Amino acid sequence: MENFSEVLQLFLSIDNFIAIALGVVIGVTVGSIPGLTATMAVALALPFTFSMQPVAAILLLVGIYKGGMYGGSITAILIRTPGSPASACTLLDGYPMAQQGNAKKALKTALFSSVIADFISNIALIFFAAYLAKIALNFGAPEFFWLICFSLTIIISLASGSMVKGLLAALMGILLSLVGLDSVFGSQRLTFGNYNLMDSISFIPLLIGLFAIPEILEFYRKKIVPHIKAKASGAGMTLAELKRSLKSIIRGSLIGVLIGAIPGTGATAAAFISYSDARRRSPNKANFGKGEVEGVAAAEAGNNGVAGATLIPLLSLGIPGDVITAIILGAFMVHGLTPGPIMFQENLSLIYALFLGIMFSSLILLVVGNAAIKYFSLIADIPKSILFPIVLMFCVYGAYAVNNSTFDIWLMLVFGLVGYLFNRSGIPAAPFLIGFILGPMFEDNLRRSLLISHGDLSVFVRGPITWFFIALTFGSIAYALFKFFQERRAAGKDRQLES
Amino acid sequence: MSFSGPNVVKKIKDSLDFITGVILLVISLVLALYLVPNYIGEPPILQNPMMSPKWLPNIVSWLMFAFSILLILQGVLVHQDGENDERKLVKGPLRRFIIMLVAVLIYILFFESLGAIVTGILATVLLFLAHPVRTWWAYGFAIAFPVGVTLLFVNVMNVPLPLMPL
Numbered sequence: 319m320e321n322f323s324e325v326l327q328l329f330l331s332i333d334n335f336i337a338i339a340l341g342v343v344i345g346v347t348v349g350s351i352p353g354l355t356a357t358m359a360v361a362l363a364l365p366f367t368f369s370m371q372p373v374a375a376i377l378l379l380v381g382i383y384k385g386g387m388y389g390g391s392i393t394a395i396l397i398r399t400p401g402s403p404a405s406a407c408t409l410l411d412g413y414p415m416a417q418q419g420n421a422k423k424a425l426k427t428a429l430f431s432s433v434i435a436d437f438i439s440n441i442a443l444i445f446f447a448a449y450l451a452k453i454a455l456n457f458g459a460p461e462f463f464w465l466i467c468f469s470l471t472i473i474i475s476l477a478s479g480s481m482v483k484g485l486l487a488a489l490m491g492i493l494l495s496l497v498g499l500d501s502v503f504g505s506q507r508l509t510f511g512n513y514n515l516m517d518s519i520s521f522i523p524l525l526i527g528l529f530a531i532p533e534i535l536e537f538y539r540k541k542i543v544p545h546i547k548a549k550a551s552g553a554g555m556t557l558a559e560l561k562r563s564l565k566s567i568i569r570g571s572l573i574g575v576l577i578g579a580i581p582g583t584g585a586t587a588a589a590f591i592s593y594s595d596a597r598r599r600s601p602n603k604a605n606f607g608k609g610e611v612e613g614v615a616a617a618e619a620g621n622n623g624v625a626g627a628t629l630i631p632l633l634s635l636g637i638p639g640d641v642i643t644a645i646i647l648g649a650f651m652v653h654g655l656t657p658g659p660i661m662f663q664e665n666l667s668l669i670y671a672l673f674l675g676i677m678f679s680s681l682i683l684l685v686v687g688n689a690a691i692k693y694f695s696l697i698a699d700i701p702k703s704i705l706f707p708i709v710l711m712f713c714v715y716g717a718y719a720v721n722n723s724t725f726d727i728w729l730m731l732v733f734g735l736v737g738y739l740f741n742r743s744g745i746p747a748a749p750f751l752i753g754f755i756l757g758p759m760f761e762d763n764l765r766r767s768l769l770i771s772h773g774d775l776s777v778f779v780r781g782p783i784t785w786f787f788i789a790l791t792f793g794s795i796a797y798a799l800f801k802f803f804q805e806r807r808a809a810g811k812d813r814q815l816e817s
Numbered sequence: 818m819s820f821s822g823p824n825v826v827k828k829i830k831d832s833l834d835f836i837t838g839v840i841l842l843v844i845s846l847v848l849a850l851y852l853v854p855n856y857i858g859e860p861p862i863l864q865n866p867m868m869s870p871k872w873l874p875n876i877v878s879w880l881m882f883a884f885s886i887l888l889i890l891q892g893v894l895v896h897q898d899g900e901n902d903e904r905k906l907v908k909g910p911l912r913r914f915i916i917m918l919v920a921v922l923i924y925i926l927f928f929e930s931l932g933a934i935v936t937g938i939l940a941t942v943l944l945f946l947a948h949p950v951r952t953w954w955a956y957g958f959a960i961a962f963p964v965g966v967t968l969l970f971v972n973v974m975n976v977p978l979p980l981m982p983l
Contacts, residue, residue: 369975480834482887486841489884493848493877500870505858507870538917538947541909704955707920707944708962711937714924715966718933719976727925742906743837761873773865806895 321667328373328671337374338675341381342682346690348382349389351705355402356386358533360645361525362709364652365716372653373668377675379649383642384436384625384679387585388687391428391618396421404585404621407593411606411613418609422691426555427563427611428618429687435571435619436680439626442575443633444673447662450634454659459766460777464787466760469581469637471791473752475798484749487740491753492760494519501758502765514725521648523717523730524754528747529641530713531734536741537706555611563615566596570616574623581631581639585624592620626676633657633669637756641748644755828893835892842885849878916947933970933978937963 341363348359359382367375390402395412408428415424457465474484497508498518509515570592577588596616597606606613628639629646636658638644650657655665662669717730740747771777778784829835857871866872920940927936941959950956970976 365976366970366974480888480891482884482891483837486881486884486888489877489881493874493881496874496877500858502868503858503860503870505860505870507857507874508852510856534917535914536906538913538944539906539908541907701950703945703948703950704958707941707959708966710920710924710944711941711963711966714928714940715933715937715970715978718928718978719970722977724925724928727928731921731925743833745837757873764873765868768865768867773867809896 321670324667325670325674328667329674331371331374333371333374334377334671334675335678337370337378338381338679339682339686341378341383342385342679342686345382345385345387346389346392346683346686347385349386349402350392350690351700351702354533354705354709355529356383356390357641357645358530358709359386360642361522361529362712362716364522364525364645364649365719367649368652368719372650372655373671373675375649375653376646376672377679379642379646380629380672380676381679381682383646384622384683385686387436387622387625388429388432388618388683389690391432391614391621392425392690395424395428395614402585404589404624405617406586407589407617408614408621410593410617411608411610412617414607414609415611415614420553420609423553423555423559423611424614425691427559427614429684429691430555430560431563431567431570431615431618432622432687433680433684434567435574435622436625436683437677438568438571439575439578439623440673440677440680441626442579443626443629443676446579447630447634447669450630451659451662454635455663457659457783459763459770460780461783461787463760463763463767463778464784464791465635465637466756466763468787468791468794469631470749470753470756470760471798472581472794474749475794475801480744481798481802483743483745487745487747488749488753491750491755492757494524495754495757496761501762514721514723518758519754520720520726520729521651521754522720523726524733525645525648525751526713526717527730527733527735528737528740528751530709531730532737532741534706534710534713535734535738537702559611563612566592566600566612566616567619569595569599570619571623574620574625575627577620578624578627578639579630581637585621588620588624589617590620592623593617629676633672634659634662636661636759638752641751644751647755830894830896831892833892834888834895838885838888838890838892841881841888845878845881845885849875849882853878913947916943920944920947929979932981933967934963934980937967 344359344363345356348354349356360379363379363382367378370378386402387404390400390405391408391412394400394405394409395416398409398413400406400409412424412428415421470488474481474488495518497515499505499509499516500507506516570588573592573595574585574588577591578585593606593613593616596612597603600606600610600612602610602612628643631637631639632643632647634657636647636656638647647657655661655668713730713734714727717726718724720726737747739745740750767777779788853871853874857874859869859871863869920943923940923943924936927939931939938960941963942956945956945959967978967980970978971980
């Protein structure tokens with residue numbers, strides 16, 4: 319009871335409500351502008367949270383994340399340009415609906431499915447995070463070592479594109495995370511005598527550089543694309559249509575939860591699996607791809623079902639499941655908090671205050687999403703030629719604010735260039751960031767394991783939990799290899815057919 | 818037996834992967850053979866070599882080396898889809914890009930001496946001109962935003978930024 323009043327005290331602050339509302343508004347706005355991503359918005363918002371209370375800071379970022387997930391579907395439906403990769407599935411039926419004059423219906427369907435899926439995902443988060451954290455209390459350094467190994471390998475094996483490039487990106491991230499003073503011996507590692515690097519590479523300039531600057535560089539490097547204007551017209555979603563789609567929404571939400579809880583899988587996979595499942599089961603399967611309400615509902619449910627669930631491994635194990643949760647992990651660290659099982663013991667009130675805020679964000683999403691449909695044309699019609707100079711300004715101010723040093727602006731630009739080169743060479747940035755975050759944890763748990771065992775390597779296979787994670791690690795590597803050879807075989811067959 | 822350059826290039830199925838692999842191979846070798854041995858300090862006595870500050874950077878560098886070779890092989894052997902290749906960029910005029918770089922340099926070189934507001938206005942106006950933005954009233958944003966955002970950072974969020982010229 320004492321805890322409950324503490325939770326309420328932490329949650330019932332006007333700052334938290336403003337943070338959630340502002341976060342969702344920013345997320346929907348940014349998500350609905352093609353070229354601006356929720357990841358970019360979360361990265362740019364991070365410096366603003368320095369002076370905020372931890373709960374308000376995290377809720378602001380979670381609000382942006384959730385708003386961005388829905389916002390991405392607006393442009394997918396109206397102008398056939400998904401605001402985020404996960405919304406690519408929504409356009410399959412959303413855009414045909416808009417062309418048939420049912421844009422408003424498609425947008426409302428996307429909104430209601432997103433809110434329902436988000437709510438289900440939040441419930442899953444509340445139930446499973448605490449349960450998983452309780453199990454994780456039994457973990458020691460060797461168990462965490464293998465858990466991190468598994469997280470790294472699964473992120474690489476499930477990442478889109480080449481597995482080799484994913485591995486290289488993760489290795490580069492790990493290597494970069496080791497720059498600075500060694501945590502055990504205090505010796506300098508690759509600092510080249512520069513005192514700015516002694517406290518390791520700043521997370522925020524790296525983040526902004528990697529996820530915002532490449533978009534700006536590409537915008538000024540590539541050919542100008544004409545600005546498309548769009549309007550949300552037609553009737554809204556009827557109750558009968560909602561009832562008809564409800565099964566697909568619930569199934570899609572559960573698929574999203576399941577996929578979101580596994581590190582590295584992401585919303586795009588969930589949206590497509592949910593869509594395929596709905597098409598397989600629907601009596602209107604022939605209408606899928608031609609403007610089917612159920613298709614939009616399933617895709618959005620899968621997409622948004624992931625949002626709450628990705629926080630499960632983050633909060634309970636301290637392992638980020640994707641790029642946005644990696645940034646949120648950074649926000650926890652900025653405020654002196656380390657997510658994981660210990661946080662469930664030491665900061666339980668804070669976690670439950672966060673849960674309340676996350677639940678509340680679903681309601682805010684409904685209100686803001688409705689308004690976004692109405693005022694969308696105002697948001698999306700802002701030309702990028704005006705937006706990107708302002709985004710660059712936010713990048714510079716945000717990077718400088720970390721240590722009040724122009725060195726961080728340089729650092730941000732260097733990582734911006736790295737991100738740009740990654741995009742041009744097809745190297746994924748997500749494994750790089752996850753490697754950067756998990757690198758020090760990997761080394762720390764490796765060393766602690768060796769210390770407690772006095773150098774005896776058998777500590778790494780000491781019991782069923784380590785065996786379980788070893789099996790998962792090698793299983794994910796085997797899956798990645800299987801996927802690679804399967805894709806090559808399919809590509810070979812396609813080429814044979816073409817010739 | 819003859820060797821001709823263009824034929825070798827033709828045999829490479831994805832030149833971008835090949836070049837990326839070669840660059841990363843060179844970086845990994847520089848890391849493993851020069852930077853890690855010379856720029857990472859090690860305590861004189863170590864109970865276990867795996868505890869050394871050099872151990873993980875060394876392993877990671879050699880793993881990078883191994884995977885760079887795999888990427889080179891991938892470039893030589895594996896064909897990528899031409900049309901759906903997201904790596905391709907339809908380039909626009911170089912002038913815009915250069916003006917953008919000048920705006921970035923303004924931020925880097927003058928941020929502390931001129932302050933966030935003045936550099937923000939200068940860089941934003943320059944970027945508007947680079948595109949170019951032809952709506953004259955939009956240039957009002959180039960002044961309003963740097964002023965507004967700086968004051969937001971400094972006064973509302975308590976994040977210190979250099980305000981005015983030194």
